[in-house]
Amino acid sequence: MTAWRTDGGTAIDRSRPLAFTFDGRVIEGFAGDTVASALLAGGVRVVGRSFKYHRPRGLWGAGVEEPNALVDIAGGMPNTRATQALALEGLVVRSVNAEPSAENDRQAFLDAFSRFIPAAFYYKTFMFPDWHLFEPRIRQMAGLGRLDETAARPAFAEQINHHCDLLVVGAGPSGLLAARNAVRAGQRVVLCDDGRQAGGSLLFRAATIEGRPGAEWASDVAAELEQAGALVLTGTTAFGIYDHRLVGLNQKGREGAPDRLWRVRARSIVLATGAIERPLPFGNNDLPGIMSAEAALIYLRRFGVVAGRKVVLATNNGLACETAEALAAAGADVTIVDYRSDARSPAGVRVLEGLTVTTAIGRAAVNAVKLSDGTILQADTVLASGGFIPTVHLYCQAQGKLDWRDDILAFVPGRAVEGVEVVGAAAGHFGLPAALAEGSGRDFGIVAAWPKPGAKERVWIDLQNDVTAKDVELAVRENFVSVEHVKRYTTLGMATDQGKTSNVNGLALMAELTGRRIPEVGTTTYRPPFTPVPLASFAGARSGTRMAPLRRLPLENLHRAEGAVFREYGGWLRPAFYGAGAPEERIQAEAKAAREGVALFDGSPLGKIEVIGPDAAPFLDFIYYNTMSTLAPGRCRYGFILTEAGNIYDDGVLMRLDDNRFVVSCSSSHVAGVHALLEEWRQDRFDRRRVFIHNATAAMATLTVTGPRARALMETIGLGLALDDTALPHMAVVSGVFEGVAVRIARISFTGERSYEISVPADRAAALWARLRRAGEAFGASLLGLEALMILRAEKGYVVIGKDTDGTSRPMDFGLTQPLERKKVEFIGRRSLITEDATRSDRRQFVGLEPVDGEGVLPTGAHGIEREAGSVRSTGYVTSSYFSPALQRPIALGLIERGLSRMGDVIELQHLRDIRRARIVPPCAFDEEGSRLHA
Structure with missing residues (x-):
C-alpha cells in the first residue's frame, strides 16, 4: 500500500466511518470522503481502463478534470466521476470499461495490438468487405458505463428560474471578494461553486487574508453573504452560458436526492472559475500512480490522504513546491525534478534542477522514472505539474475570444464580453487578488514543457480516449492541419472530460508539427455542458401530467353532474358524451338531436388570443396564409397558419373587434403553440411597441348553442342584442351583456348548423350554463359531447x-x-x-x-x-x-x-x-x- 491516512483532513468526519464496495472489494472511509479519496486511501491504484486499449489507469485529478476514474454507482448513476461522487455507506461501485474488474480486465490484451489500431483505424479497416459485418461487435464494445436496469426511475428533479443582479461562478478568493463587494453595494447576488463548501483553493493552499487563515476567511465571507440575503449554492456547477446571459446551474442532490436545475438570468456575471493543472508529457505518462500535483495536495489537506511514500514531483513551475513541502512534512520521501535551472529549493526536499522526466517505468503502476540525464529514480508515485490552464469554457460560450500569454503558457480571456467579467486564475492571475494579498505571493515562473514529435515511447495526450503524440503526428502527416479536424480524426478532447487536461498539450504538438505558434493553431469550440448533467434534471418534473398538464374546464363539475363521460382531447379533459348506455348509441343520439333541434356544447378550450395594436393587421397578414387585413370590424374569417416549411400548423377563425384589435380563435390543442408562434414572430419582425399579444383563453369560457332552433333559444336568455341575420349574420361577432357583464357572441359554426359561440368570463360561466339549461328545457335542448361534434363536422367536411x-x-x-x-x-x-x-x-x-x-x-x-x-x-x-x-x-x-x-x-x-x-x-x-x- 503506497498511500496512507494522516490525522488531518478538513473535509472528513472521522467520527463517522463508512464502507462501500468497489469491484466487489470493501473500501473503508469517512463521512465527507469522495469515492476517489476513499479509493486512494484504501490503496486502490487501478481505478479504470482506458477506452480504446484498455490500459490500466489510476487517479489523475481531484475534481471535474478527472479523465480516468469513471465509475458506475448502483442505483442509476452511470459514468460518474469518482472525484465528484460522495462516498456513502453501502454504495456499490463498479469500474467502467472493464470486465470483470479494473484490476483484471479480460480485454487488456488489446494494448498488445496498439500498433495496428492507431488513430482513425476504424475508418480504414472496417470498410472492407462490409461495415455491417463488424458493426454489431463494435457497438457492443463501444461506450463506457452501463445503465442499471434494475434501478428505480429517478425522482422528479426540481427546476428553478431565478433572476439576480450578479451571478458569481466560483467561490474561491476572487469569487468571494466579488460577491462580497456586490452584496455590500446592495446588489442581489447568487454565488455558486461545484465544491461542497465555499473557498476554492483556500481550502487546501496556505494563505492569510485579512489576518485570518484563508479557509476561515472564506467561511466567514460565505456566512456574511448568506446573512445579507445572497444565495450561496455549493455543490453547484455552472454548466453553460446561453443567450441573454442565461446560465444553467446543476446543483448536486445530497444523499440520494435528485439534482436540481437552476436557470439563472443575471444582469452581470463574474467568472471566477479557477484553473486546471496540466499534465507533463513523457513516455508512459498514463501509468497508475501518476497524478496531478495539485490533486495530491487536495487529497492530503482535504481528506488526510498521502498519495505515496516515495514521491517524485516533476514540475516546470513554482506552484507545485507547496505540494512537495506538505507531503514531506506528512512523512513522504519527496524528490522534485524541476525543469527550470533556477528553481527554489523547499526546505527538507531534494531538488534536481534543469532535468526532465523522459519516461515512467512500470507495468500495472509506476515504480520508477528515467530522467533526461539517464538517472533512474525509484518512485511509487509521480506527481506532475505542467502549468495551469485557466478555465475559460463559460467565457467562450458567451462568445468570448482567447488570447495567448507566453508568460504563463496558456490561453486567457481576450476581448471584453458585455456583462461578463473574468477574474482570478480564470483570467491567468494565479496569486491572490491584489485586494487580499498579504506577503510576497506565489512564484509561478514557468518554462515550456511541450510534447515533442518522434518520441520512442508512447506519450499520452488524452488519457481517457487513448490519444498519443503519435496519433497527432499521424493526423498531421495525413494533412489534417485544422484543430477541429485533428480533434475528430484522433478523438483528442472528445472524451467525457472534454479535453480539460489534454487540449493545450495537443495544440502545442500540432504547432510544433506544422511550424506554427500555438495561438495560430487555435482552439476547438467550447460547448456546454461543462460537466455532464443528469437527463432527469433537464426533464425536471415533466412526466405524465407533469409533462403535459391535464387542462380542465371551468364547468367540469357541472358536466359530471349531467352524466358526462370524460376523455382527454389535446390535453383537455372534456365530455366525450353524456348519459348511461352504449357509448355509440349515445353519441349517435346527440348528433341527431343537434341536427334536428338544438344542442349545448362547452367549447371553452377554443383559443382566445388577442392581438392588439396599430400594426396588428399587417402582423396577422404575415401570420396567416389568408389575407386578414381586409377583414371588416365585427366580422370573422377562417384561415390557416403555416409552419416555415409551408405545412399546415393550425386552422381557426380570426375575429376583428375593431381596427386595432383581433381575436385568434385557434384549435383547442394548439393554443400554447400558437401563442408562442405569435410572440416569436412579433419579437422577430415587428415593432413590439405597435403589436401586443394577450392570451385570454383561460380567463374566458365559451359556450355554444347550435342547431335549427338555436336562435329561438338564444332570444330567451336576454343578452341585450338583436339576433336576426341583419344584425348578426353568419361569420360576424358582436358584444352583449349577461347579468351586467360584457360577453362576446360570434356566429361561427363547426357543426354546419346555425350556431352561436358565447364567450363569458370564466367565473360567470356556471351562471350562463344554468340559464341556457333552464331556457333549453322549452326547446328540448340536448347536450353535445365532443364525439358527436366530430361526426357533425365530418358530415360537413370540416378539418x-x-x-x-x-x-x-x-x-x-x-x-x-x-x-x-x-x-x-x-x-x-x-x-x-x-x-x-x-x-x-x-x-x-x-x-x-x-x-x-x-x-x-x-x-x-x-x-x-x-x-x-x-x-x-x-x-x-x-x-x-x-x-x-x-x-x-x-x-x-x-x-x-x-x-x-x-x-x-x-x-x-x-x-x-x-x-x-x-x-x-x-x-x-x-x-x-x-x-x-x-x-
Whole structure:
C-alpha cells in the first residue's frame, strides 16, 4: 500500500466511518470522503481502463478534470466521476470499461495490438468487405458505463428560474471578494461553486487574508453573504452560458436526492472559475500512480490522504513546491525534478534542477522514472505539474475570444464580453487578488514543457480516449492541419472530460508539427455542458401530467353532474358524451338531436388570443396564409397558419373587434403553440411597441348553442342584442351583456348548423350554463359531447388539424390556392409553397370517401392502395370515419394521392388483411349549399 491516512483532513468526519464496495472489494472511509479519496486511501491504484486499449489507469485529478476514474454507482448513476461522487455507506461501485474488474480486465490484451489500431483505424479497416459485418461487435464494445436496469426511475428533479443582479461562478478568493463587494453595494447576488463548501483553493493552499487563515476567511465571507440575503449554492456547477446571459446551474442532490436545475438570468456575471493543472508529457505518462500535483495536495489537506511514500514531483513551475513541502512534512520521501535551472529549493526536499522526466517505468503502476540525464529514480508515485490552464469554457460560450500569454503558457480571456467579467486564475492571475494579498505571493515562473514529435515511447495526450503524440503526428502527416479536424480524426478532447487536461498539450504538438505558434493553431469550440448533467434534471418534473398538464374546464363539475363521460382531447379533459348506455348509441343520439333541434356544447378550450395594436393587421397578414387585413370590424374569417416549411400548423377563425384589435380563435390543442408562434414572430419582425399579444383563453369560457332552433333559444336568455341575420349574420361577432357583464357572441359554426359561440368570463360561466339549461328545457335542448361534434363536422367536411392533416399537408392539398396566387405580402411558409415538393402532382389531397362495398364504416387509418407489377403501395389513408345519423350511411375523410382530380373514382383500401372499396367524393357530405347555417 503506497498511500496512507494522516490525522488531518478538513473535509472528513472521522467520527463517522463508512464502507462501500468497489469491484466487489470493501473500501473503508469517512463521512465527507469522495469515492476517489476513499479509493486512494484504501490503496486502490487501478481505478479504470482506458477506452480504446484498455490500459490500466489510476487517479489523475481531484475534481471535474478527472479523465480516468469513471465509475458506475448502483442505483442509476452511470459514468460518474469518482472525484465528484460522495462516498456513502453501502454504495456499490463498479469500474467502467472493464470486465470483470479494473484490476483484471479480460480485454487488456488489446494494448498488445496498439500498433495496428492507431488513430482513425476504424475508418480504414472496417470498410472492407462490409461495415455491417463488424458493426454489431463494435457497438457492443463501444461506450463506457452501463445503465442499471434494475434501478428505480429517478425522482422528479426540481427546476428553478431565478433572476439576480450578479451571478458569481466560483467561490474561491476572487469569487468571494466579488460577491462580497456586490452584496455590500446592495446588489442581489447568487454565488455558486461545484465544491461542497465555499473557498476554492483556500481550502487546501496556505494563505492569510485579512489576518485570518484563508479557509476561515472564506467561511466567514460565505456566512456574511448568506446573512445579507445572497444565495450561496455549493455543490453547484455552472454548466453553460446561453443567450441573454442565461446560465444553467446543476446543483448536486445530497444523499440520494435528485439534482436540481437552476436557470439563472443575471444582469452581470463574474467568472471566477479557477484553473486546471496540466499534465507533463513523457513516455508512459498514463501509468497508475501518476497524478496531478495539485490533486495530491487536495487529497492530503482535504481528506488526510498521502498519495505515496516515495514521491517524485516533476514540475516546470513554482506552484507545485507547496505540494512537495506538505507531503514531506506528512512523512513522504519527496524528490522534485524541476525543469527550470533556477528553481527554489523547499526546505527538507531534494531538488534536481534543469532535468526532465523522459519516461515512467512500470507495468500495472509506476515504480520508477528515467530522467533526461539517464538517472533512474525509484518512485511509487509521480506527481506532475505542467502549468495551469485557466478555465475559460463559460467565457467562450458567451462568445468570448482567447488570447495567448507566453508568460504563463496558456490561453486567457481576450476581448471584453458585455456583462461578463473574468477574474482570478480564470483570467491567468494565479496569486491572490491584489485586494487580499498579504506577503510576497506565489512564484509561478514557468518554462515550456511541450510534447515533442518522434518520441520512442508512447506519450499520452488524452488519457481517457487513448490519444498519443503519435496519433497527432499521424493526423498531421495525413494533412489534417485544422484543430477541429485533428480533434475528430484522433478523438483528442472528445472524451467525457472534454479535453480539460489534454487540449493545450495537443495544440502545442500540432504547432510544433506544422511550424506554427500555438495561438495560430487555435482552439476547438467550447460547448456546454461543462460537466455532464443528469437527463432527469433537464426533464425536471415533466412526466405524465407533469409533462403535459391535464387542462380542465371551468364547468367540469357541472358536466359530471349531467352524466358526462370524460376523455382527454389535446390535453383537455372534456365530455366525450353524456348519459348511461352504449357509448355509440349515445353519441349517435346527440348528433341527431343537434341536427334536428338544438344542442349545448362547452367549447371553452377554443383559443382566445388577442392581438392588439396599430400594426396588428399587417402582423396577422404575415401570420396567416389568408389575407386578414381586409377583414371588416365585427366580422370573422377562417384561415390557416403555416409552419416555415409551408405545412399546415393550425386552422381557426380570426375575429376583428375593431381596427386595432383581433381575436385568434385557434384549435383547442394548439393554443400554447400558437401563442408562442405569435410572440416569436412579433419579437422577430415587428415593432413590439405597435403589436401586443394577450392570451385570454383561460380567463374566458365559451359556450355554444347550435342547431335549427338555436336562435329561438338564444332570444330567451336576454343578452341585450338583436339576433336576426341583419344584425348578426353568419361569420360576424358582436358584444352583449349577461347579468351586467360584457360577453362576446360570434356566429361561427363547426357543426354546419346555425350556431352561436358565447364567450363569458370564466367565473360567470356556471351562471350562463344554468340559464341556457333552464331556457333549453322549452326547446328540448340536448347536450353535445365532443364525439358527436366530430361526426357533425365530418358530415360537413370540416378539418381537424392533426387528424385530417399530417406533417406534410399544405393548403393546396385542401384546394386552397388563391392566397398563394393573389396575396402580395410575405407570410410564414410562402417560399416553401413553391418548392418542387409542394407542387408535385401526386400529393395527397383532402377528399371524402364513400364506401361502395356495403360493409359499413371504413376503418380509420385504412390505406388506399394501388397494385403495380405484383406489389402494393399506399396512396394515402382514411383520416376520419363515422356513421352519419343525418345521412343514415357511413362517411369518411382521407388524404389520397391526386384526390381532388379523381372525383368519382373507386379505389381499394386495405386495413390489416381486409380489402375495402370506396368512391372518392367531395369532403362535404351534408348540406353542400350551406343553407342550414342561415336557417
